[in-house]
Amino acid sequence: MKISGAKKIHYDSGPNMTPLVDVVMVILIFLMLAGSFGTADHYLVSDVPVEARGAGGKPPESGPLPAEFTINVEQDGPFYIARAGNFSSVRSTDSAKAYTELKTQLHTQLVNFRNAGVKPDDVQVYIFPTGTVTLANLVQVFEAAQDAGFKKVGFGVRS
Amino acid sequence: MRRRHLMPEMKEGGVNVTPLIDIVMCMIIFFMLVAKIGVNTGADPNIKEADIPTAILGTDLHDMGNTLTLNVVNGPTQTAGAQPIVTAFVKGQWVELKLRTDMAGQTRYPLRDTLALYREGDPSRGIAPNPDFKVIIRGEKSLTYSFLSPVLVECDLARVKSFAFDTKKPS
Numbered sequence: 001m002k003i004s005g006a007k008k009i010h011y012d013s014g015p016n017m018t019p020l021v022d023v024v025m026v027i028l029i030f031l032m033l034a035g036s037f038g039t040a041d042h043y044l045v046s047d048v049p050v051e052a053r054g055a056g057g058k059p060p061e062s063g064p065l066p067a068e069f070t071i072n073v074e075q076d077g078p079f080y081i082a083r084a085g086n087f088s089s090v091r092s093t094d095s096a097k098a099y100t101e102l103k104t105q106l107h108t109q110l111v112n113f114r115n116a117g118v119k120p121d122d123v124q125v126y127i128f129p130t131g132t133v134t135l136a137n138l139v140q141v142f143e144a145a146q147d148a149g150f151k152k153v154g155f156g157v158r159s
Numbered sequence: 160m161r162r163r164h165l166m167p168e169m170k171e172g173g174v175n176v177t178p179l180i181d182i183v184m185c186m187i188i189f190f191m192l193v194a195k196i197g198v199n200t201g202a203d204p205n206i207k208e209a210d211i212p213t214a215i216l217g218t219d220l221h222d223m224g225n226t227l228t229l230n231v232v233n234g235p236t237q238t239a240g241a242q243p244i245v246t247a248f249v250k251g252q253w254v255e256l257k258l259r260t261d262m263a264g265q266t267r268y269p270l271r272d273t274l275a276l277y278r279e280g281d282p283s284r285g286i287a288p289n290p291d292f293k294v295i296i297r298g299e300k301s302l303t304y305s306f307l308s309p310v311l312v313e314c315d316l317a318r319v320k321s322f323a324f325d326t327k328k329p330s
Contacts, residue, residue, distance in 0.1 A: 017176055024183050035194020042217035043323035050315040131305030135298050139212040157308045
């Protein structure tokens, strides 16, 4: 007795794709879990050399003397006080509000420079923080100065 | 004699997976091109992402090859003349770069020397100068300027003209 099913011809539709799909899925899941895409980090860049003032301060390098603008920053509890020119800006508990206030006041200073015939690119801003100023506050002042339109913002050290 | 044509029995293998494979392959190629796996930016894992300052402005540095990330942490505040704790990923290993060490009557400046090596190069070791060398400073929000400023001064003494603060985008 013959088994009737043995004579049947089976046409598989191409190669068996199951192992390929398994491997590809594993690779896909690995890449999705292990990969990191556009990181949340971004950078505040300063191309201005550190300005040292006081004893041991070095003279400026050769070239035309730039217009300098100094922002003194002090720590006040968790907040900061920025003083420059004819204004002082006290950071309030509302960080965004304080940032806007500082930026506006710095922009006014920039306009004053413009009105005096000084190009914004020629103004060098030096932030002189006291030793207790935290990086969080420092970054905020630095960012406000850049946001106000100053192109060259650097840091100073009192020796 | 009439030949009897037997229609072959088609064995349908269930669901047609060809579109699935097409899509999955496209996704794999996308992830392979875009994902950054095993890229060490030099960020010290001890300084958590949540602890670094936030900044609205800021740019992405596309060429990290010209940079060295200095992870700066407050030093002991009780000790007179305390130095910041600076770590960096130099030549494939984590090292602590002290600002100044006094050993056997000799004063050395490991941080300055390392930065100068990156910036000025060393012809005897086949390291070319890199005028575009940039330092990335990564510190916690609580890092005080008394510990940060000596690092900036060392950068300046090593003739590194450009530095950047590592910040995170506000959530």
